[in-house]
Amino acid sequence: MKKSIFTVAMAFAAGLFVSCTSAPKANLNGASKADSLAYAIGVAQTQGLKDYLVNRMDVDTAYMGQFVDGVLEGVDVDAKKSAYYAGTEIGQQVVNQIIPGVTGEVFAGKEGELNKKNFINAFIAGASEKGMKMTSAEAQGKAMSLMTTIKENSDSTADLSAQIDTFSYAMGLAQTQGLKNFIMYRMGVDTLYMANFIKGLKTGIKVGDNAKKSAFYAGIQIGQQVTNQIVPGISYEVFGNEDKLINKDFFLAGFIAGVTEKNLLMHPMEAQQVAMTLMEELKNERFEQQFGDNKAQGVAFLDSIAGTEGVVKTESGLCYKVITAGKGAVPTNSDKVKVHYRGTLIDGTEFDSSYSRNEPTTFRANQVIAGWTEALTMMPVGSKWMLYIPQELAYGSRDMGTIKPFSTLVFEVELLEIEK
Secondary structure, eight states: OOHHHHHHHOOOOOOOSSTTTTOOOOOOOTHHHHHHHHHHHHHTTTTTHHHHHHHOOOGGGGHHHHHHHHHHHHHHOOOHHHHHHHHHHHHIIIIIIHHHHHHHHTTTTTTOOOHHHHHHHHHHHHTOOOSSSHHHHHHHHHHHHHHHHHHOOOOOOHHHHHHHHHHHHHHHHTTTTTHHHHHTHHHHHHHGGHHHHHHHHHHHHTTTTOOOEEEEEEEEHHHHHIIIIIHHHHHHHHHSOOOOOOOOHHHHHHHHHHHHHHSSSSOHHHHHHHHHHHHHHHHHHHHHHHHHHHHHHHHHHHHHHTTSSSSEEETTTTTEEEEEEEOOOOTTSSSSEEEEEEETTTTOOOEEHHHHHHHOOOETTTSHHHHHHHHTTTOTTTEEEEEEGGGGGGGTTOOBTTOTTOOOOEEEEEEEEEEE
């Protein structure tokens, strides 16, 4: 399935063939966890890339060297070049996807051909907002009207030929509706450099289906995604800070090695597992530094609760106190139960309550945090208990918004029924 003009390509995958000599190299001996993570993620991102490049970006794998060159160019482009390359991407889509798509829609099963020159001239006029013979809105109405006429008319008359010419222009212009917002907000084009975008657009149109240049421009698209989306996204996930980035050179070393299958220090499947492990370790180290006090406070709180009259502490560390002793059946962990509850932090901050919503909640007993599952499978229907759940039986190192990592939780839970 081809991309439409308003689709941003996003993908990663394994490729092969030529390696670029200017590609960064990585030595993992003695590398930090963060640098090793960057390399592993770079390799892991190449799973499925070859298929994506071939089937979604129309890259000829004979030119993977040009693709790699494009990636390395794309990761370091400035705003001016970025606008230009965005234009080349759109220009290639005009020639390779949009025009063939419109032609197939209008002339399927009949003789006839779109006036490509008119279409392209109108598209450039609409994109540049210069020399338009009608507004984009007018063009859209005219294009739809003429499309119906042309599709229903099978005669090759002079009049029809003129209608096709007008339709081609109107359709080309109509395609530019919303384009400016798209390239600004989805492609990150700075409108100060619209002239560079238009220049790139014309270049992309001329490139057409030139396989060698197409591979290079596809690489630029991916390279820009690496810099603008992938590296910042992964960095925020790991470090929780938009200003601190993973090592881009290590990432690229892994990515290029995975693409070319040369100097590869680990297989992409292995890299994926390594990346997941290292990411979890780094996040936990960060959370330990930021929220380690929560652990100590939770332990102290549970120690104080455990010494309170009526509180029972289980082998797992869960503490509970029976407020109302029910006499009904006890759920199994696979039973669906209906409960009312209120949840707070140890300082009394409420983070959730079915009582506040005035509506009980239904779920399977094994689909909640471990502390809840353990308690529910001991509670007879009709019971109301207070639960004091240590962080390891709650959300552990996960950041759940109001519930910060390593938080001990307190719940008032009322088991209303077991649903059949």
